[in-house]
Amino acid sequence: MKPCLLILIRLADEELAGFGEQFDVIYAPDADARAKAVAQRGKDVRVVLTNGTTGLTADEIDCMPALELAGALGAGYENIALDHARERGIALCNGAGVNADCVADHALALLLAAVRAVPQFDAACRTGVWRDALPMRPTVSGRRLGIVGYGHIGEKVARRAAGFGMELGYHNRKPREGVEARHFESVTALAQWSDFLVIATPGGAQTKHLIDRAVIDALGPQGFLVNVSRGSVVDTAALALALKAGTLGGAGLDVYEGEPQPPAALVGLENIVLTPHVAGASPDVRFATLRHFAENAARHFAGEALLTPL
Structure with a gap:
């Protein structure tokens, strides 16, 4: 049977x-x-x-x-x-x-889309707006990338980021041996060092709102946040406030609090790229x-x- x-x-x-x-x-x-x-x-x-x-x-x-x-x-x-x-x-x-490779691919896609304003440029192009009327966007290559959670996915993100010549840092519960990246004892310290911050840590009570206002403020107005872990890890209210005020440069989220409902505090903002929890799906x-x-x-x-x- x-x-x-x-x-x-x-x-x-x-x-x-x-x-x-x-x-x-x-x-x-x-x-x-x-x-x-x-x-x-x-x-x-x-x-x-x-x-x-x-x-x-x-x-x-x-x-x-x-x-x-x-x-x-x-x-x-x-x-x-x-x-x-x-x-x-x-x-x-x-x-x-x-699904680590697929999630890591998507994390880099969100980062590139957010930093280079790909959705906004696409929309502008479709309405006939030429580049001279649009702001220039930052370069991704050569920047500092911080990874929160250096497991299967975090490691794959790091490999891809290395191809962009990025300097790598990470925060994990314990330092990883043989990792060609700088370990930071706290998420806030990692955010202060980073230009871009990718969240790849597990969800659950222990990591709820791990990315809070202090971390977001530490990342700063030129910083970008990408989350491919769980929506609960990022404080949505703090993120929305920072994006509206310009104290964070931008964000790319595949996950968000309140799934599957769209994140009401974020959907009207132009400096964020959203996808519906599809990073690991193919x-x-x-x-x-x-x-x-x-x-x-x-x-x-x-x-x-x-x-x-x-």
Whole structure:
């Protein structure tokens, strides 16, 4: 008998069909279907597939006595009740590193778009405005780039930035060995040193509003902020205030507080580039992350070590 898999995130029909070969699938991608599935089929569930935003609660875990593996499709896992799951002996995994290249690509795209005002220049060109009527924009190459969170994604961002001849600095919980970048003990100190600041740290309570008014002020009126981590890491009100006042040069966000609703405080501003949490999404990445989860599950049921345990 195939193990019962509860899927709490939205998948395409062909993706669901692929899991059907390995699991008895229960598909519950919205709140109503989720509550119904947990209540009616919770006792059968042995595996859960979710993501950091959708999560998995302690109460839901308690309704699944047979649950033995919970996986986050991407790298994030901030809304999964990890401690509760561990107390039950439930194995945990995520997709760390699988989409790192794609996210790093997008981070550099946001940085270039924000610093070089690509969306604004595109709009001007479409209305017949020539360059003589437009302000010149800063150069990206050769500047100082600070990275908050030097994990899989942060490392990939650094590699790309090196190609632009940037000087690299970073803040991490612990200094990384063998890193050709300067470590800073605090985010504020890193921001003071940086021209551009890329946020690639995990979300969750420990990093909520890590990028606050003090950090934004330290980055300064010539500085640019890019966030490809979680919206909760940046204080939206402080960011909006700085962008409006010109005490921050600009920003590029793929994530923001209150997703999926547009960030009302930011959408009317011209010195920010926004994308709807798509940095880690592409057809090849999607395929790879689904295969990664399936491999983690296969290893679990074979009694082997998980590829990316939590």
